[in-house]
Amino acid sequence: MTSHTPSLYSIATGSAEPIYRQLIEQTRRLVAARVLAPGDVLPSVREVALALAVNPMTVSKAYNMMETEGLLSRSRGIGMLVAERRAHAHSAHEREALLRPTLERAAVEARQLELDPDAVLALFKKILKEQA
Structure with a gap:
């Protein structure tokens, strides 16, 4: 404890x-x-x-x-x-559900900036690798 x-x-x-x-x-x-x-x-x-x-x-x-x-x-x-x-409380599904609102906000911003979805995904993958 x-x-x-x-x-x-x-x-x-x-x-x-x-x-x-x-x-x-x-x-x-x-x-x-x-x-x-x-x-x-x-x-x-x-x-x-x-x-x-x-x-x-x-x-x-x-x-x-x-x-x-x-x-x-x-x-x-x-x-x-x-x-x-x-x-199963710490399942991947539960963790994804916690991340979803953040990604939804990022998706809204990407659409507002009229960014190409493939470019956004590439940028996200790059950021994920930088933090590792």
Whole structure:
């Protein structure tokens, strides 16, 4: 069981996406990427709220929603833990579903710029290789 600090999260204050949604999406990605493992302890609501300078109710809402969906579990005296997940929880399909919104936004921008789809795919492949 690993305890994590509030630096786990960052928010984009100018984003159209609500802060609680940003926290949920970041947690989902961290779990899918195995940065957060089952049984890991998340920072307290108060710690995250102070670190991000947001209302504690915002963090509490995100944690409660993730508990409802089964991503987190509450442990009396410990706090919020990453829930034990089924074996297929980190499947390629789940990780692709997390990436899809980002690619959809990139596709919209490519169309707005009137870029050739083959050129866009070539650029994406190049970027993937650069980061490896």
